[in-house]
Amino acid sequence: MILLEPGNVIIHNVLTDKFIKPSSMDISFVDYDSVRFHLSTPIKKTEIWLSMAVKCWKDLVKYGALDIVEREFGQWLSKETEEGFDVTLKFEVDQVPELGEARSSLIQRLSLLKPTCLSAPFERAFHAQSTLQPPNEGEAAVPGELMQIHYRDDEAIYVQASHDRVTVVFSTMFKEETDRVFGRVFLQEFVDARRLPGIQNAPQVLYSNRDPPLEIRHLPGLKQTEDVGYVTFVLFPRHFTPLTAPSTITTIQLFRDYLHYHIKCSKAYMHSRMRHRVAEFQKVLNRAKPEDKEIAAGGGRERKTVSGRTFRSR
Known part of the structure; x- marks a missing residue:
């Protein structure tokens, strides 16, 4: 299956070109999850503005997004x-x-502006996990803060740290019956994947349709309808070491887009196979058409020459 690129291609390509040959521009575009971008030169062509609007910005700010943006793009x-x-x-x-590695690195980091902002709750949870103490014998574990990121209409990401893990829950909507069928098949594959040899170190994945998992069941306003699914990822410390954390964050952010992208690709493939099969059946039906009545009666078929004259062929 195809893994979606975390960086924005338009930002990468435009800045690569404009840093070499500055010129006036006013480009608006939208990324996954309805995140809006605007590349412009409102004052002069050598001063480039890159602006971004995210639906869940208030949630991200609450969990430290501004500090991360300051850290990555302070100047x-x-x-x-x-x-x-x-x-x-x-x-x-x-x-x-x-020109060189420093500029290429800057452009690459700018193309990751959206994932950088969305990484705030994950970094916060990873840090919290390292500070939580395991419970004493006979005591219940006390989980960390439950962070909610409402990044789409009627959909959200929930992140919570515990003393031995970080739990990430996605709520996703399946607006069509076929999407629900394909979604269940894909998600069941995620659940069963850890049984395969060689990938036991993958995060544990749980899927529930309609009923929210225990971690978020107490939250008000959760939908419990057939078109809602909840996917839970259980991340252990080996998944967010200093070396693996950036990759884990960018990959898990794209899970919802990855899932629905492949659902659409599967539907498109099924439709193409159906159209091909119909075309083949149509050929069979065309070959099975009975001969004209005149031919069946021995009268021959009426034909025309190039000049327009009519004759009958035997």
């Missing part, structure tokens, strides 16, 4: 945000690194 972060957006970065072309 480029603008105190004045473009109207209608949540964060704005400004670049003077003559101040960006020269």
Whole structure:
């Protein structure tokens, strides 16, 4: 299966070009989860603005997104945000690194602006897990803060740390009956994957349809209908070591997009196979058509020459 790229291709390609040949631009585009971007040069062509708007920005700020943006893009972060957006970065072309690894690294990090902001609750949970103490014998474990990121309409990500793990729960909507069928098949494969040899170190995955998992069951307003599914990832410390944490965060963020992308690809493949099969049946039916009555009666078939004359063939 195809793994979706975490970086935004438009940001990467446009900045690669404009840092070399500055020119006026005004480009608006949308990424996964209805995240809006705006690349523009409102003042002069050598000053590039990159703005982003996220539906769950207030949730992310509560969990430290601004601190992470400051850490990653401090010198480029603008105190004045473009109207209608949540964060704005400004670049003077003559101040960006020269051509080479430093510039390529900057452009790559800028293409990851959305995943960088969405990493805030995950980093917070990973840090909290390292500080939580295991319960004493006979005592119940006390979990950490339950963080909620409402990144789409009627869908959310829930992240909670415990003393020995970090639990990530996705709620996802299946708007069509066929999507629910395909979704269940895909998600059951995730559940069964750890039984295969060689990938026992993968995170544990649990799937429930309609009924929310215990970690979030107490929250008000959760939908319990047939078109709602809950996917739970159980991350253990080996999944978020200093070396593996960045990859884990960017990969798990794309889970919802990965799932629905492959559902759509599967439906498109099934439709193409159905159309091919119908075309083959149509050929069989065309070959099975009976001869004309005149031929069956021995009268021959009426034909026309190029000049328009009519004759009967035997």
